[in-house]
Amino acid sequence: xxxxxxxxxxxxxxxTLIACGSTMTIPEMPVxxxxxxxxxxxxxxxxxxxxxxxxxxxxxxTVTYEWLFTGPKAVLTERNGKVIGxxxxxxxxxxxxxxxxxxxxxxxxxxxxxxxxxxxxxxxPSIGQxxxxxxxxxxxxxxxxxxxxxxxxxxxxxxxxxTVKYQADYLFYKxx
Numbered sequence: 001x002x003x004x005x006x007x008x009x010x011x012x013x014x015x016t017l018i019a020c021g022s023t024m025t026i027p028e029m030p031v032x033x034x035x036x037x038x039x040x041x042x043x044x045x046x047x048x049x050x051x052x053x054x055x056x057x058x059x060x061x062t063v064t065y066e067w068l069f070t071g072p073k074a075v076l077t078e079r080n081g082k083v084i085g086x087x088x089x090x091x092x093x094x095x096x097x098x099x100x101x102x103x104x105x106x107x108x109x110x111x112x113x114x115x116x117x118x119x120x121x122x123x124x125p126s127i128g129q130x131x132x133x134x135x136x137x138x139x140x141x142x143x144x145x146x147x148x149x150x151x152x153x154x155x156x157x158x159x160x161x162x163t164v165k166y167q168a169d170y171l172f173y174k175x176x
Contacts, residue, residue: 029109029118029139029141030109030110030118032107032108032109032118032120033107033108033109033118033119033120033139033140033141034120035120035137035139035173036137038175038176039136039137039173039174039175039176040173040174040176041171041172041173042135042172042173042174043131043135043171043172044078044079044169044170044171044172045076045077045078045084045085045093045169045170045172046076046077046078046079046167046168046169046170047072047074047075047076047087047140047166047167047168047169047170048074048075048077048166048167049072049073049074049075049087049165049166050072050073050074050163050164050165050166051069051071051072051073051116051146051163051164051166052069052070052071052072052073052161052162052163053067053068053069053070053148053149053161053162053163053164054067054068054070054159054160054161054162055067055068055153055154055157055158055159055160055161055162056068056153056158056159057158065153065154065155065158066148066153067148067149067153067162069148070089070161071088071089071091072087072088072089072091072166073086073087073088073089073163074086074087074088074166075087076093076095076170083096084096084131085131085132087170090102091103091121093132093135093138093170093172094132095130095131095132097128097129097130097131097132098128098130099126099127099128099129099130099131099132099133100126100127100128100132101123101124101126101127101132101135101138102123102124103121103122103123103124103138104121104122104124105119105120105121106120106121106122107119107120108120111143112143112144114144114145114147115143115144115145115146115147115166116140116143116145116146116147116166116168117143118139118140118141118143119139119140120137120138120139120140121137121138121139121140122136122137123135123136123137123138131172132172134174134175135172135173135174136173136174136175137172137173138170138171138172138173139170139171139173140168140169140170141168141169141170141171142167142168142169143166143167143168144166144167144168145164145165145166145167146164146165146166146167146168147164148164149162149164
């Protein structure tokens with residue numbers, strides 16, 4: 001937990017998160033992505049990478065096409081840039097210490113007009129001992145980029161795969 005003992009300036013939302021031991025201040029956010037009472041902030045990571053989209057026929061149609069999200073591939077770092085893990089399809093957040101957690105989205109809230117939504121994920125039981133052990137919820141905040149490609153998705157490029165750059169802050173919570 002030594003990586004939690006530092007000052008984390010999160011200028012994109014205008015607040016400062018100070019980690020002193022196991023106490024952290026939770027930022028303001030939309031109600032939809034707030035973590036339920038009984039959980040405390042345990043760790044913060046910055047995810048930087050790519051989101052993949054595939055051009056497909058839209059569900060329940062035969063002639064409408066859309067870019068469908070197929071998965072993430074990102075590096076998780078501390079604010080100082082030190083790599084601490086990765087984020088990939090599943091969704092899975094995996095620490096460099098070998099522990100990992102998967103989960104399911106339970107809520108979203110709009111991000112900016114040019115970014116993917118904010119997100120709340122309820123996790124499944126963690127795998128391994130380490131920083132991801134006993135994580136109960138994960139929030140995705142301060143999103144930048146990641147929206148589906150702007151180029152056309154149609155019958156001529158069905159099956160095409162495109163990646164888009166994104167960045168987000170991931171806040172990890174444990175039950176108290």
